[in-house]
Amino acid sequence: MKIQNIKCTIQRRHGQSLLELIVAVGIISIALVALLSLSVVTVSGLTASRESFLAYNYAREGVELVQDYRDSAFLSRTPLDTALPVGTYRVDAFDFDGGITSPASVSATCVSSYADECRLYISSQSRIMHARSDRVLTATPFYRMITLLNLCIPASGAITALSERSVGCPGTQVLVGKKAVITVTWKSKGSNRKVVLVKEFYDWRSL
Numbered sequence: 001m002k003i004q005n006i007k008c009t010i011q012r013r014h015g016q017s018l019l020e021l022i023v024a025v026g027i028i029s030i031a032l033v034a035l036l037s038l039s040v041v042t043v044s045g046l047t048a049s050r051e052s053f054l055a056y057n058y059a060r061e062g063v064e065l066v067q068d069y070r071d072s073a074f075l076s077r078t079p080l081d082t083a084l085p086v087g088t089y090r091v092d093a094f095d096f097d098g099g100i101t102s103p104a105s106v107s108a109t110c111v112s113s114y115a116d117e118c119r120l121y122i123s124s125q126s127r128i129m130h131a132r133s134d135r136v137l138t139a140t141p142f143y144r145m146i147t148l149l150n151l152c153i154p155a156s157g158a159i160t161a162l163s164e165r166s167v168g169c170p171g172t173q174v175l176v177g178k179k180a181v182i183t184v185t186w187k188s189k190g191s192n193r194k195v196v197l198v199k200e201f202y203d204w205r206s207l
Contacts, residue, residue, distance in 0.1 A: 051141075054142065055142060058144055066146060084178045084201070086150055087147075088108045088110070093127075106145060108147075119142070119143050147180070147181040150168065152175055154172065178200070180198070180201065
């Protein structure tokens with residue numbers, strides 16, 4: 001009788017141990033899946049942050065290029081409207097031939113349609129620029145376009161009546177500056193992403 005009781009106790013303990021093992025394995029599996037999911041989310045977040053950081057810097061470079069064109073116009077006494085005519089452009093900070101870069105007209109939809117004319121590339125010297133037939137460049141997922149608008153005020157000089165124009169200033173209005181809109185677009189995991197920076201540049205000589 002005692003031997004049978006001992007056997008039953010051993011069998012019950014064996015069954016409990018097996019059940020405890022199954023439960024423990026289940027808990028560990030759930031924890032591992034949760035940890036793996038968290039890692040995937042973290043990596044995804046880091047990738048998105050890196051892309052946004054790069055896009056912002058490419059847009060900021062566009063602002064600095066427009067600033068350089070405006071400053072150069074002042075130094076050379078070139079009319080602002082000649083140096084920065086209204087329109088949509090692509091610009092490069094570097095010229096392999098040692099010349100001065102200048103804006104090139106592009107389609108107004110080149111960044112929204114992801115046209116290659118607005119795509120940014122990286123050279124072997126890690127320089128960012130647009131496609132060139134005489135250079136081997138590596139494509140990036142980013143597209144950049146600069147839109148220039150006229151800033152006009154009435155001839156009376158009422159700055160509060162400042163208006164934006166995609167064409168010349170109408171009637172007796174005077175051109176006093178330019179508005180630059182720099183747009184950088186890219187695709188991330190099937191979604192369209194965009195960074196837009198805006199800055200106004202004034203012709204102090206006209207104020």
